[in-house]
Amino acid sequence: MGSVTRTKLMSIMALGAMIGLLLLPILVAIPALASDGGAPAADGKKEGGDAKVEKGKDVYYKTEGIVSGPPAPKTTDSEKDYPRYNFESRVLLWFANQQHLYYGSFVLAVPIFCMVIEFMGVVTKDKAMAKRYDQLAYDFIKISLTAYSLTAILGGILIFTFLTLYPAFFQYLSGIFRPVMHIYALMFVAESGTLYIYYYGWDKMKEGFLKWIHLSMSVVLNVIGTILMFLANSWIGFMMSPAGVDEQGRYLGNIWHVIHTALWNPLNLHRILGNMAFGGGVVAAYAAYRFLSAKTDEERAHYDWMGYIAMALGVAFLIPLPFAGYWLMREVYAYRQQMGITLMGGLLAWLFIIQATMIGILFLSTNYYLWQALGRMRGAEKYQRYIKYLVFLLTCGFLVFITPHTIVMTPAELKAMGGQQHPVLGNYGVMSAKNGGINVIITTTVLSFVWYMRGNKVSTVSWSKFGNIFMGCFFFFAYLNIILLAIYGYYIPANVRVGLSVPQVATTLSCLFFMFALNSVMMKGAKQMGPIEWGKISARSQYALIMLATAFTWMMGLMGYIRSSVRLFWHVNEIMRDNSPWAYTHTVGFAANMISANVLFFWISIMFVFWLGALAAKKAPVEAKAAVPGRAAAPAVGH
Amino acid sequence: MKALMSVVALIGVLGLLMLIGMIFGVIPSNTVRLVEGYMPMQVLSELAIFVAGFAGLSYLANSMGIAFPRFWQGVLFWVFIQTYLKFRIYPPIPFSVRAMYGTVSFVAVFMWVSANEEDWKKFRQPILNVLDANTGFHKALRTMYLILLPLLIGGFSFMTMKPSVDEPIELRTVHPAPPASTKVHGKTYTLQTSQNPYRVNLEGKYDQDYSNKLIVEQGMGRLMAPNANPWDEKAEGYLKYVREGGEIFFQNCHFCHGDNLNGRGLHAFAFNPIPANFTDPGTIAQLQETFIFWRVAKGGIGLPNEGFPWASVMPPWEQHLTTDEIWKVILFEYWHTGYYPRTWD
Incomplete structure (x- = not known):
């Protein structure tokens, strides 16, 4: 009893230490913030009452502030400003940055999954199920731990690349963000400490009150991780839409203005959702890989289930992702119209078509996986015969969504078409149609999920017939509303049309929330046609999961490139010009090859991480293995 | 159910026969026209009718015990989509877009035929037969593939x-x-903040809502709104400026951009690409008035680097028109096409 109390006390102290670690950087930062960040004073300025105080106007907030830093350096194409190997420095930086981001996203997303799954394990009443969830969360964090070291290594490589290849730019950026970078470093220490205590304390804190303490640690871990990401986002936000500096790039003493730029919040939201979807995809791919290489039915059952959970979590964040992206683009247009046009209608427009294709692939893969998953349930045949109609809806939405506004064509084709715009397809190339297309795709995905959730069940509630008719009508009118609004969008001014996306999104989300809720109520106490036979899913479904993860990875690389290259020839938009020989925009083909190379490298390296994870699993003690669910133990209510 | 599916199947067969007739010129290609303004939805609706028709046919065939092999269903449906895109939609779709559509429809067919295990088995059986069946027919097929594939x-x-x-x-x-x-x-x-000085209400204040009510209405063609005729002698303010803009347009622009503003003027086909079609929802309807102002004033020669390959011969109209004339001609273009200039508020 005494030892239990001591363990409790130690756990509470560990949690307190974590919260202390979390607050420490903020406490450290307070004096810095109070003295306006303490950025280096401008050359030639002396402290003292008689020194003349120079004031500048904030380029974004339009407020006045005391000039507290040097102007942005005017670089030249020289070894001094841009030291180089006999190679394009930008490509090296691109590679280092992208790899760090992949791993960073992964290690930020996985602890969030762990938190959710561990929580599910704690609250579930079914003891066997609770054990399964707990084991799954542990499996997740185990994969993340190796990836965490790699993230730190890649972060180091990234900083060295900046310092050695872009010293003038990095000196300027670190001069402005000095306090933020220090807080970032401290937060990283806090993140590491918390993660290790969380991981190594798993077995010690697996029961009762201690489990809740352990769960609280995961909350702290994720808060730290999220703040870390927000801080890193402030640097790229500043590079795209600078604030807190004057026209010459001189820091005006308000660190909050520098952090809180026009695009910071949309970037934060977009990256949280993106990381989660990406993390889900990678874990699902891991499970698929283990499923395909499994030797026993028990292993197959476990990894089938793991893949499903990871996919479901990833997709839960994928569904709102296009809407967050839409908000980001809206803010980009509001910040600088030129930037928006360069992205969506100009130089980079074709990359957005590729992005649309990737988004379509993500949703198609998800739907395909769910249809395959129907195959492991008895009673799901009644839905399978209608899949062809869902394929049709998805395909129509997809075709509209990927139709380019600027069509690639030979001059002969252009002549035959009689102009740059095609009279039929041209209409699919604009935003109104595309909003309709993506909402049809997402609504169909929701419908697939609903079918999956009721695959092996028959509702026994007295109003089930009415409920089914209501659900059918709800989906029918949702499709109708989305399509009619997309058509209506052609007949109204653009600013009103932008607003139309709200009812379209609301329709899609209504389907998601209302239909999921209604379905859950209808399926409460439903008659089971048979258990979910975990492990009895087709191999094709697992390739769909791998496809899902690859598409996520490719799309992340693509969107990162688009976001970065929209600055064109600026290091910091309109403040610090890029005068290196590489300040041009790459061709679409080169960018695509580079993204593919990054994706390939990431997957090769993460395979190594998976392999390490598998090695650890082989050496796991017998009792830990016993907790891995077998097919026989798998309950029918697992979804 | 059977009666319903029979009707649907009949529609599918009729549609298919019509398409084949149009391809071979037996039926005039304008028998069922793509109606301007409705074409995008018409294409999707036609495809939906075909899908329903094929589903009806499949249902009837199954109920009569003469099921059509799943393999050929998949292959022929894909061929049908390509045929439809190539022959039904006019003007011809550039190859790059048809390639994209072809790939997506290929993936869609795969998703359909492999959605469940039973269908997938049915679909792949003929393929497996070609690979390893020991009948004379399949051996001959294999030999043929051995010769044909390298040649292809x-x-x-x-x-x-x-x-x-x-x-x-x-x-x-x-x-x-x-x-x-x-x-x-x-x-x-x-460009972000400037406004057309002639887009004004009766009090002379900038008012886009007011001008929006007076533009040409879109429907089955384009018609002037009631009491909004710029050529009415009594027309004042905004409508008067539209008329003046129209006069400038017909003196300077219509030779290339056409009297319907659809990019098909007298000289249009001397250029490649032909001039911009303002009636297309992808041109001026997507842009701010100030964007048009900049493009008109600076012409093709003023395009930025990004505008490569600068395939525009539009003159820099600032050398020929006053600023006021440029604003008025833009006013006329929006009025005539029935589009609203883009705004960001």
């Missing part, structure tokens, strides 16, 4: 590598990003 791949490689004298494919940036500001006749205009 070789032929494809030859055609790909053969030097071509065709003009190269262009990825033209139709709407290059504009500058933040532009200087015309000595005055600087900030």
Whole structure:
């Protein structure tokens, strides 16, 4: 009893230490913030009452502030400003940055999954199920731990690349963000400490009150991780839409203005959702890989289930992702119209078509996986015969969504078409149609999920017939509303049309929330046609999961490139010009090859991480293995 | 159910026969026309009718015990989509887009035929038979593939590598990003905030809501709104400026952009690409008035680097028109096409 109390006390102290670690950087930062960040004073300025105080106007907030830093350096194409190997420095930086981001996203997303799954394990009443969830969360964090070291290594490589290849730019950026970078470093220490205590304390804190303490640690871990990401986002936000500096790039003493730029919040939201979807995809791919290489039915059952959970979590964040992206683009247009046009209608427009294709692939893969998953349930045949109609809806939405506004064509084709715009397809190339297309795709995905959730069940509630008719009508009118609004969008001014996306999104989300809720109520106490036979899913479904993860990875690389290259020839938009020989925009083909190379490298390296994870699993003690669910133990209510 | 499916199947068969008739010229290609303004939805609706028709046919065949093999269903449906895109939609769709559509429809067919295990088995059986069945027919097929496949791949490689004298494919940036500001006749205009000085209400104040009510209405064609005729002698304010803009347009612009503003003027086909079609929802309807102002004033020669390959011969109209004339002609273009200039509020 005494030892239990001591363990409790130690756990509470560990949690307190974590919260202390979390607050420490903020406490450290307070004096810095109070003295306006303490950025280096401008050359030639002396402290003292008689020194003349120079004031500048904030380029974004339009407020006045005391000039507290040097102007942005005017670089030249020289070894001094841009030291180089006999190679394009930008490509090296691109590679280092992208790899760090992949791993960073992964290690930020996985602890969030762990938190959710561990929580599910704690609250579930079914003891066997609770054990399964707990084991799954542990499996997740185990994969993340190796990836965490790699993230730190890649972060180091990234900083060295900046310092050695872009010293003038990095000196300027670190001069402005000095306090933020220090807080970032401290937060990283806090993140590491918390993660290790969380991981190594798993077995010690697996029961009762201690489990809740352990769960609280995961909350702290994720808060730290999220703040870390927000801080890193402030640097790229500043590079795209600078604030807190004057026209010459001189820091005006308000660190909050520098952090809180026009695009910071949309970037934060977009990256949280993106990381989660990406993390889900990678874990699902891991499970698929283990499923395909499994030797026993028990292993197959476990990894089938793991893949499903990871996919479901990833997709839960994928569904709102296009809407967050839409908000980001809206803010980009509001910040600088030129930037928006360069992205969506100009130089980079074709990359957005590729992005649309990737988004379509993500949703198609998800739907395909769910249809395959129907195959492991008895009673799901009644839905399978209608899949062809869902394929049709998805395909129509997809075709509209990927139709380019600027069509690639030979001059002969252009002549035959009689102009740059095609009279039929041209209409699919604009935003109104595309909003309709993506909402049809997402609504169909929701419908697939609903079918999956009721695959092996028959509702026994007295109003089930009415409920089914209501659900059918709800989906029918949702499709109708989305399509009619997309058509209506052609007949109204653009600013009103932008607003139309709200009812379209609301329709899609209504389907998601209302239909999921209604379905859950209808399926409460439903008659089971048979258990979910975990492990009895087709191999094709697992390739769909791998496809899902690859598409996520490719799309992340693509969107990162688009976001970065929209600055064109600026290091910091309109403040610090890029005068290196590489300040041009790459061709679409080169960018695509580079993204593919990054994706390939990431997957090769993460395979190594998976392999390490598998090695650890082989050496796991017998009792830990016993907790891995077998097919026989798998309950029918697992979804 | 059977009666319903029979009707649906009948529609599918009729549609198919019509399409075949149109391809071979037996039925005039304008028998069922793509109606301007409705074409995008018409195409999707026609495809939906065909899908329903094929589902009806499949249902009837199954109920009569003469099921059509799933393999051929998949292959023929894909061929049908390609045929529809190639022959039904006019003007012809460029190859790059047809390739995209072809790939997506291929994936869609795969998803359909492999959605469940039973269908997938049915679909792949003929393929497996060709690979390992020991009947004489399949052996002959294998031999044929052994000869044909290398020939096809070789032929494809030859055609790909053969030097071509065709003009190269262009990825033209139709709407290059504009500058933040532009200087015309000595005055600087900030594109994000400038307004057309003639888009005014009866009190002379800038009022887009007012002008929006007076533009040409879109429907089955374009019609003037009631009491909104700029050529009415009593027309004042906005409508008067539209008329003046129209006069400028017909004196200077219609030779290329056409009297219907659809880019098909007298001289249009002397250029490649032909001039912009303002009636298309992808041109002026997507842009701010100030963007048009910048493009008109600076012409093709003023396009930024991003506008490569600068395939525009539009003159820099600031050399021929006053600033007021440029604003008025833009006013007329929006009025005539029935589109609203883009705004960001």
